[in-house]
Amino acid sequence: MRSIFVKIVISSLIISTISAVLYTILQFLPEYFAIAYDFYVLIIILGISMFLAGSITEPLERLRNGFEYLLNGKYIQVEIDTRDEFEDMGRFFNKVAKELIEREKILRETEKKYRNLVENLNDWIFETDNDLNIIFSNIKGYELFREKKIIGRNLRDFLLDVPEIGHDSCSFETHTISGRIFEFSLNPLYEEGKVVGFIGIGRDITDRKRAEERLAHLAAITEHTIDAVVSLDIDGNIVSWNKGAEAMFGYKAEEMIGKKFTILMADGMSEQCRENFRKAILEGYAKDIETVRLTKDGRKIIVDQTLTSIHNSKGEVTGFVVIMRDITEKKKSEEKLKKAYEELEKRTAELKYLANIIGNSNEAIYSFDMEGKITSWNKGAENLFGWQKSEALGMHVKELLPEDFEKETEYIIQKIKNGIQNLSFEGKRKRKDGSIVDVEITASPILENDEISGISMIVRDMSYRVKSEQELLRRILKYKVDIGKVYLTDNFELALDVLSDMAKASFVGTVITRRLPEEVNVDCKVLWLSEKEGKDTIHPDATTIEKTILNFPAKNNVVVLELDYLVTKIDFESLLSMIQRIREDFYILKRGVVILVATPGILDATQLSLLKMECNQLEKKKIKLSPELYEMLRFVYMKNKTGEKPSIKEAMDELGLARNTVKKRIKQLRSRGLINIVKYGRTKILEVTEEGRLIFD
Amino acid sequence: MALSRGKMRRTTFIAIMLCGILAYGISVAYPPLDALFLSLIFGVFSNTFFDGDYKEDAEKFLSIMLPIGIAMYGANIKLNAELPSNFVAMAVVSAIMLGTLVYFFSKYVFSLNNRLSFLLSCGTAICGASAIAIVASLTKPKKEEFSSAVIVITIVGLTGAVILPYLYNVFHPSLEKYALLCGATLHQTGLVEIATKPFGVEAVRSALEVKSVRIALIAVVAFFTSISYSEHRYYVPWYIAAFLVLSYFSSYLPSGILSVLKPASTIAFSITLAAVGFSVNIKDIQNMRLDPLVAAYAGWICAFIVVFAVVIL
16 A cells, blocks of 8 residues: 555554553653653654654655755756655656756746847837836847946936826837937736836837938939939839929920830930940949930930939849939030130140240340239340349349339339330339349230239340430430430520420420410420410410320420419429429430420529429530531431431431532531532432541540 | 844853753752753754754854863763673673664665764764764764764663663563663663663662773774774874773762762763754754664664673573
């Protein structure tokens, strides 16, 4: 019999028997020891009982240990060999425990898998109580917020905007404190029918949102771009037609969707179209530069086209996108631009040619800005002035001027600013070695955007010619006059004689006087000072007179200005200022000679003194010949100087004399050995002898 | 209210001492109840029926009291040099036989482990719980082995102590033989006193003289046990040496000193056995099943029959 019951019964019998035996034994002991021995027997029985009970219930302890292990997730094989119900229980336990352990193992593995899944999910999975205090968070939560402590904190601590949460499932989108956009889904957790919290899943949709925005942006761009964006299916039927295409071709989207793309092809383009589609399929895209398309109204437009194939996830071609840009206007503009470019190249070549000429010109060409700093300097300038280009650039242009001509630069700038385009004059320049050179100067403005940015100067070395001319003048004139100077005399007749004499030497004479023109018995222009306007009249004010004089030809002027009348009309200071300005102009530009005439007594002593400071005195040369003979000899001499040998007739014509008078004067000059008559064919021509030339040395 | 660790320990120490002193007091008031046995039983019951984790403190107290108790217990032993050699031989043979048979049954019949078998063997052959406590300090058995060994030896010994007076009444041997039988076969000194007290002081004295021979064997057992188990080879604990010295010289001490030393040593050993009882877990009996008890009974009964036959018949 396998029964605990039996064991207990047997045990009871054993105990009873032992008890009976022992108490029977005690009957033989003295009374005195009875209590003690009863106690001892009790201890014995108790002890044996405990061992018996223990031996019966010991398997329970094993089972208890087994259960304890089981509770701790471990499994031990409970071995019970009592051959009673405990042994069965042990067997059952082992079976159940094994099953449980296996299930737990599976559960653990499953839990591990789920935990891994939850922890490794890219979504934030969390659990909260009713007040949204977080009681669980997967790793993503910690990574997301870079916080060590999430558990125990409120969901609102991490989210910028959390709507009111009821007891139902809800979803919402919000920004986290880390700036990401999250989509949350909260589901209530129930315990005994009551909501005890929520389980939530937060999904980072920042990238998705941005992608959506980008897509929307791209869609808007595609829709509103000026380029025509057309998508086609695999058969070439139009699937989409953007606003750019509508504007470019004139067709509305509803007109074109479903139509063949070839409707836009000009005649003879179908072969090229097929080739493009074939290339797009094989290579992914095909570019068609400057191809022709037809608009709704039949116009031909030139477009740049890109045909791109669209692939599905398997890599199969499912359609095409055609992007076309209208370059018709661009092409026209390009043509214009091309022509302009060619013109520019031509001009540039010319400019290069000119620059080369200028650079290599023998004439000194340089320029300076409005502050007077030299900005260009050619070879001719290097040769003329001695300064190398590197030295001259940046140097102030005044360095080129002699001391007396320092005001020239301001004068030229002022003139140019006043609108004079080409200012030509003769002047002087200082070389690097300090020597002075006579030059002929042409000043022109340099314009940049219609603004004067500088002045170009063309300077020609005239030193030899000027010297020659001055020497010639000095030799041939009856008076000692220097070009560029202002002279003062009280003798109007003398002034007219000087003018007449210089007029014969190719000077242009002008007399400005209150005297009537017929009173001026000289062949020259007479300007009559009068407040009334009329022909050859000039108003007696300083500005008008100055302006008139300064507008005379650039050189070889001889001007006689009578001051008597002007003194009555203009205050002396204005008159003196005007004279000073005219003097500067004539001196700097070597424009000729000005002779002022003031009748004695018309000016007071101070005024006269001031005037004399500005002017020189006329002085007559000492000549051994009579004026008439000197005039004849000078005529022939001047002709001979230019390589000509005048005839008697020419002398008659030039000097306005009769033949006999000319012959008579020639005869007198021949008798003095100053002139020869040479036969040139049938004509007699005149030449000055060596002795005659000495008169002019 | 939970007590602090220090208070807990003090409480345990006091409880153990009270058990020992109370047992001594009862034995004085009512000599048939042996102080040593009572202190052991008080210790076991106090530990079992009062909640609290006393074991650790009890073991601590035991480690202090055991050497003292054993050493002082020597005063209770009176080695009689005039004891007949056949009595000495019988005591030694009996001890060897008891130990061997109990070890045989435990180890080879009931397949108990070596440590428990050895404890049961020593407890049976030498001096019950005292020998177990001494040997356990060297062999370091498991708690449940120590507990079950103490309880088993106490029960078996007590059974012997109850049966022997009956056998005396049945077979009517001389008191000398009876004392030899008791001293040669019963486990503890207290049990020897229990079994012989009904037959007069002389029987008690004679039995204890025989028992002292067995007790003296503890020195030999401790020596060999230390060789087998201890880390320090050829080591005899000082208290064993002290016990033997005191046992030897107690015979020559003046009666005045002995009249103080004996109660003091009895109280000290009572406290020691109370500490042993406190460190015993009665629940361990359940796990040990019936095997140690049967093995101890079997070994003791076999040896007893032989000794009984030799001595009485």
